Amino acid sequence: MQINRRSFIGGMAAATAGLSLSAVMTGHAFAQGTDTIKIAFAARGLRTIDPHKSIQGVDNWAIIALYDKLVDLPRWKFPETQDDLAPRLATSWSSSADAKTWTIQLREGVQFHKGYGEMTSEDVKYTFDRATDGPRVGGVRAKFTNIASVETDGPYTVIFNLEQPDPLFLLGVLSDYDGAIMSRKAIEEIGEEEIGTNPVGTGVYMLETVHTDPSQGITLAANPDYWDTPAATAKIQCLYIADTTARTLAILSGDVHMIEGVRAPGWADSMTQRDPNLIFDVVSPGSFFTIQFNLTKAPFDDIRVRQAICYGIDRDEITGAIAPISKRTYGLNPPSFPGGFTAETIPAEVAYNYDPEKAKALLAEAGFPDGLTFRNDTSQREDFSAIMLMIQDQLRRINVDMELNIKDHTAFHADQNIGTNIISQQSSAMPPVPTQVILTYLPAEAEVKSDGNGGSNMSHYGVAIPGIDDLLAQALAEPDLDKRIAIVQEIEVQALKDAVILPVSNNGFMIVRSPKIDLGFEVESGYVNWPLSQASLV
Amino acid sequence: MARYLLLRLADAVPTVFLVLLLVFIAMRILPGDPAIAALGDMATTEQLQLFRERMGLNDPLWLQFINFVKGVLTLDFGTSMMSNQSVLGLILYNLPYTIELTIVAMLIGILLGVPLGVIAATNRNKAPDSGVRAFSLIGYAIPDFYLGALLLITFSLNLGWFPINGGGEGFADRMYHVFLPALTLAFVKAAFIGRLTRTSLLEVLSKDYVRTARAKGAKENRVIYGHGLRNALLPITTGLGLSTLATLSGSVAIEMVFNRPGIGKLLISAIAERDYAVIQGGIVVFAMFVVLINLMMDLVYIVVDPRIRMK
Numbered sequence: 001m002q003i004n005r006r007s008f009i010g011g012m013a014a015a016t017a018g019l020s021l022s023a024v025m026t027g028h029a030f031a032q033g034t035d036t037i038k039i040a041f042a043a044r045g046l047r048t049i050d051p052h053k054s055i056q057g058v059d060n061w062a063i064i065a066l067y068d069k070l071v072d073l074p075r076w077k078f079p080e081t082q083d084d085l086a087p088r089l090a091t092s093w094s095s096s097a098d099a100k101t102w103t104i105q106l107r108e109g110v111q112f113h114k115g116y117g118e119m120t121s122e123d124v125k126y127t128f129d130r131a132t133d134g135p136r137v138g139g140v141r142a143k144f145t146n147i148a149s150v151e152t153d154g155p156y157t158v159i160f161n162l163e164q165p166d167p168l169f170l171l172g173v174l175s176d177y178d179g180a181i182m183s184r185k186a187i188e189e190i191g192e193e194e195i196g197t198n199p200v201g202t203g204v205y206m207l208e209t210v211h212t213d214p215s216q217g218i219t220l221a222a223n224p225d226y227w228d229t230p231a232a233t234a235k236i237q238c239l240y241i242a243d244t245t246a247r248t249l250a251i252l253s254g255d256v257h258m259i260e261g262v263r264a265p266g267w268a269d270s271m272t273q274r275d276p277n278l279i280f281d282v283v284s285p286g287s288f289f290t291i292q293f294n295l296t297k298a299p300f301d302d303i304r305v306r307q308a309i310c311y312g313i314d315r316d317e318i319t320g321a322i323a324p325i326s327k328r329t330y331g332l333n334p335p336s337f338p339g340g341f342t343a344e345t346i347p348a349e350v351a352y353n354y355d356p357e358k359a360k361a362l363l364a365e366a367g368f369p370d371g372l373t374f375r376n377d378t379s380q381r382e383d384f385s386a387i388m389l390m391i392q393d394q395l396r397r398i399n400v401d402m403e404l405n406i407k408d409h410t411a412f413h414a415d416q417n418i419g420t421n422i423i424s425q426q427s428s429a430m431p432p433v434p435t436q437v438i439l440t441y442l443p444a445e446a447e448v449k450s451d452g453n454g455g456s457n458m459s460h461y462g463v464a465i466p467g468i469d470d471l472l473a474q475a476l477a478e479p480d481l482d483k484r485i486a487i488v489q490e491i492e493v494q495a496l497k498d499a500v501i502l503p504v505s506n507n508g509f510m511i512v513r514s515p516k517i518d519l520g521f522e523v524e525s526g527y528v529n530w531p532l533s534q535a536s537l538v
Numbered sequence: 539m540a541r542y543l544l545l546r547l548a549d550a551v552p553t554v555f556l557v558l559l560l561v562f563i564a565m566r567i568l569p570g571d572p573a574i575a576a577l578g579d580m581a582t583t584e585q586l587q588l589f590r591e592r593m594g595l596n597d598p599l600w601l602q603f604i605n606f607v608k609g610v611l612t613l614d615f616g617t618s619m620m621s622n623q624s625v626l627g628l629i630l631y632n633l634p635y636t637i638e639l640t641i642v643a644m645l646i647g648i649l650l651g652v653p654l655g656v657i658a659a660t661n662r663n664k665a666p667d668s669g670v671r672a673f674s675l676i677g678y679a680i681p682d683f684y685l686g687a688l689l690l691i692t693f694s695l696n697l698g699w700f701p702i703n704g705g706g707e708g709f710a711d712r713m714y715h716v717f718l719p720a721l722t723l724a725f726v727k728a729a730f731i732g733r734l735t736r737t738s739l740l741e742v743l744s745k746d747y748v749r750t751a752r753a754k755g756a757k758e759n760r761v762i763y764g765h766g767l768r769n770a771l772l773p774i775t776t777g778l779g780l781s782t783l784a785t786l787s788g789s790v791a792i793e794m795v796f797n798r799p800g801i802g803k804l805l806i807s808a809i810a811e812r813d814y815a816v817i818q819g820g821i822v823v824f825a826m827f828v829v830l831i832n833l834m835m836d837l838v839y840i841v842v843d844p845r846i847r848m849k
Contacts, residue, residue, distance in 0.1 A: 045620075134584050134585065212631050213631070213799045215797055215799065242794075246795060250702050253694055255701065408810065409810070410570035411568070414570040
């Protein structure tokens with residue numbers, strides 16, 4: 001075909017007219033299906049729906065819909081005691097006097113999706129054998145290292161043998177998403193990798209579609225043969241919208257029903273101004289935002305400098321600015337956790353109530369009467385940068401100039417994980433197990449390494465100066481919960497006295513919900529993903 | 539013609555190779571371990587090692603580069619380190635969305651920009667001309683991602699005329715989804731094309747043959763469109779080529795703002811996650827597009843201006 005100027009220009013005009021016309025003709029208001037609840041998360045796409053390999057927290061919303069756990073939180077809060085846990089695939093349980101052996105009775109007649117048969121003790125054993133098998137699974141393995149072995153006693157009885165006593169085994173190990181029970185037959189037939197996008201659980205929803213467009217995420221469809229109360233809504237679509245503006249507009253326009261909130265000052269207020277009917281579901285404690293001082297870097301090897309920084313940070317101001325997501329914390333374990341210190345119970349010498357004059361006096365005593373300057377890394381992620389910018393501003397008031405180097409989140413962690421930062425920052429969600437935060441940040445064996453293969457003890461506590469390792473060993477060997485908590489509190493006070501770590505705030509996970517969605521329960525506290533099985537459009 | 543095309547393609551080979559090399563080096567300089575990005579901070583050393591082995595990250599750099607180039611030559615870009623999906627599959631899914639955004643934006647930009655340029659040129663130093671010049675200035679000054687957010691809030695959120703996110707399914711739905719993002723990009727294009735048309739047309743309208751046409755009693759429309767605009771098309775076409783490339787680049791921000799699939803959004807996500815395979819594949823495709831668009835513009839010159847002939 002020969003192209004000349006007339007046909008070229010004419011063709012272009014015709015094409016444009018056609019496109020414009022089709023755009024106008026299809027310019028209808030986009031329909032909102034009444035049988036699908038849409039929830040948008042701050043991520044770029046699904047990573048995996050394998051409970052043992054999940055590394056992206058928001059994927060766990062789908063995991064807990066597709067799979068069942070042995071026990072679950074009462075909807076939706078951390079229980080006062082383990083006795084308040086909700087039985088799911090487990091119907092009853094008991095432990096030995098030393099809290100090292102846990103026997104669990106399973107529910108009979110529960111079927112896996114897609115005809116993979118009845119869930120039995122073999123599946124439970126297979127699940128936890130897999131969870132503790134290093135090369136096969138992801139980062140969850142550390143949580144299960146205390147499981148020495150899993151035995152079966154008939155098809156409906158499972159016995160967990162632990163290395164060390166764990167009086168909170170059910171709550172701390174079995175009640176989170178990674179305690180989901182998987183089908184042995186399905187994993188063997190479908191494959192170790194493929195099960196991540198072709199899941200087979202016993203849950204109230206089944207996977208319907210993994211959309212090719214990552215932002216459209218996945219769609220789950222109600223399991224018609226569910227053993228418990230059926231799903232209240234036919235489908236749930238988990239979308240991934242990383243851009244804050246796009247996600248915000250999506251809920252304001254009614255395009256989605258729920259979105260993950262933004263942990264930035266003023267964001268919740270601006271949303272309320274725009275639509276006062278929106279509901280903010282916040283689980284506390286969410287992520288623990290802590291800072292650690294690098295004891296190997298001068299002048300932070302001087303306890304007076306570290307204490308000065310602690311007194312110079314106004315944590316009430318920080319939590320107030322990021323309300324309602326952010327809450328004050330006093331010890332390393334938040335007030336809602338067993339043994340967590342409160343404003344009333346924290347010993348005065350480690351409370352570090354905001355006191356800029358005391359901070360200046362400590363700096364002067366340490367040889368810095370005119371203050372000091374140092375360079376520190378932080379992440380561009382909104383919670384990190386917002387908190388660190390506020391701290392930067394507060395420290396200026398005590399003549400400390402913290403020059404912030406704001407990095408891409410992956411690069412920030414890559415550098416911090418080889419121990420380059422002065423004041424390191426971590427934001428991690430943890431189960432309500434008092435020893436967990438201690439194990440993560442304080443033991444000598446968790447010391448950060450320059451090759452990146454170390455742990456999250458960024459301060460070098462227990463190596464640069466004596467630490468809490470003996471006390472921690474005592475706590476882990478103690479089967480009595482009250483006595484264990486007492487030792488943990490002693491550890492917290494010691495670490496705070498040494499000023500190696502400062503708990504800044506607990507930043508709850510927030511979901512903004514359209515008033516059209518009734519969850520069927522109130523969200524109070526708990527893990528950062530709660531069941532949508534009884535959520536309905538009203 | 540075939541020989542001409544082959545020569546032009548051969549010219550592009552060193553450019554593409556240089557792009558491959560730069561992309562490869564940039565990825566290795568970028569801080570952040572892809573294994574940790576893929577498996578998370580809590581992964582054990584053993585798991586990280588296995589991942590690096592599986593993804594070929596433990597191979598010497600020169601071998602990784604050779605494998606990368608081989609992959610490009612056979613259109614095998616590997617698999618995404620994050621989602622385990624084929625990179626080619628991801629590109630083939632996302633590419634049409636970027637292409638349609640670029641095409642629709644260009645078409646709207648031309649439809650708005652050329653008439654505006656004609657109006658300005660034929661009303662030189664009068665109110666319409668001042669208006670078009672002001673429009674051009676605004677078009678240049680407003681960042682497209684900001685304009686996109688404004689349009690999104692106005693037309694999608696407040697008026698509900700257009701969807702908030704996504705790329706749509708099926709032709710009509712896709713056009714419905716692409717219209718607002720394309721209009722955002724087209725606004726800047728129209729400003730550029732309008733100014734270019736004005737300048738080019740003013741120059742042509744001062745030529746002797748235009749004066750002759752008028753002296754012969756030709757109607758004004760015939761003078762402007764038949765003699766003026768036709769001859770002003772060549773510089774406009776050059777500008778369009780550059781503008782198309784700019785639109786392609788601009789699509790990155792727009793795809794993020796409108797949360798629609800596309801190569802730009804794919805790349806931004808991959809960079810944040812250090813997904814080497816996707817970044818490399820995506821940039822190679824972008825580079826190919828630049829080469830292709832340049833080639834197409836060369837061909838369009840021949841169509842638009844019969845005086846241009848291949849030697």
